[in-house]
Amino acid sequence: EIVMTQSPATLSVSPGERATLSCRASQSVSNNLAWYQQKRGQAPRLLIYGASTRAAGIPARFSGSGSGTEFTLTISSLQPEDFAVYYCQQYNDWWTFGQGTKVEIK
Amino acid sequence: EEQALESGGGLVQPGGSLKLSCQVSGFIFSTYPMNWVRQAPGKGLEWVSTISGSGDTTHYADSVKGRFTISRDNSKNTVYLQMNSLRAEDTAVYYCACGGDSALLTWFDPWGQGTLVTVSS
Numbered sequence: 001e002i003v004m005t006q007s008p009a010t011l012s013v014s015p016g017e018r019a020t021l022s023c024r025a026s027q028s029v030s031n032n033l034a035w036y037q038q039k040r041g042q043a044p045r046l047l048i049y050g051a052s053t054r055a056a057g058i059p060a061r062f063s064g065s066g067s068g069t070e071f072t073l074t075i076s077s078l079q080p081e082d083f084a085v086y087y088c089q090q091y092n093d094w095w096t097f098g099q100g101t102k103v104e105i106k
Numbered sequence: 107e108e109q110a111l112e113s114g115g116g117l118v119q120p121g122g123s124l125k126l127s128c129q130v131s132g133f134i135f136s137t138y139p140m141n142w143v144r145q146a147p148g149k150g151l152e153w154v155s156t157i158s159g160s161g162d163t164t165h166y167a168d169s170v171k172g173r174f175t176i177s178r179d180n181s182k183n184t185v186y187l188q189m190n191s192l193r194a195e196d197t198a199v200y201y202c203a204c205g206g207d208s209a210l211l212t213w214f215d216p217w218g219q220g221t222l223v224t225v226s227s
Contacts, residue, residue, distance in 0.1 A: 032211065034206075034213035034214070036151075036214075038151075042219075043201055043217040043218060043219050043220055044143075044151065044201070044203075044214075044217055045217070046206065046213060046214065046215035046216070046217075049206060049213040049215075050213075055215060087150065087151055089151075089213065089214070091211045091212055091213055092211065093211075094153070094156075094165060094211075095141070095153040095156065095211075095214075096153060097143075097150060097151040097152065097153065098150075099150045100150045100151075
């Protein structure tokens with residue numbers, strides 16, 4: 001099973017600042033990597049697939065990068081609605097999720 | 107717009123059974139794989155099961171293999187999760203999620219709103 005490790009567990013950021021979230025795979029997943037946003041009490045929402053392709057309707061401030069085992073989700077200027085938990089998921093070898101990064105208001 | 111709506115959750119005793127349903131609208135259902143993902147209270151996301159668009163291929167997480175069965179009825183745009191021999195650790199919100207692409211190994215989009223399953227005596 002491919003293990004996905006996200007860091008940090010919690011990220012404290014001020015509105016308007018940049019946030020950088022990391023996701024590492026225990027073995028290569030090529031670019032078969034997605035990012036999801038989950039707000040409290042809501043279902044996850046797809047942000048990024050193919051490591052760097054924004055899903056429909058996702059603002060340009062969200063960007064993804066990386067391949068192989070190292071991936072990054074960047075939120076260029078945090079808006080109030082962006083404070084949430086973010087999960088990465090690999091779909092190269094079945095499906096596994098990272099444990100999540102909570103982005104909270106500093 | 108694609109939408110998924112789960113039903114069937116509730117309270118069940120350990121060792122009991124429950125069947126979840128997820129009805130999908132807004133796209134050609136039979137083209138896409140369907141998935142179940144669960145989230146225990148206060149925890150992260152855990153993939154549970156996947157079924158191909160035709161229904162002839164299924165996969166399960168080790169934690170549910172032999173106890174859960176995924177199926178689909180393409181004439182009803184519905185996917186099911188039959189859960190048997192339920193344990194306390196199966197307590198979670200269960201989400202159905204559509205495959206984002208027709209390939210089996212794909213991202214999940216969109217997701218349903220979730221249905222809560224509580225296993226307790």
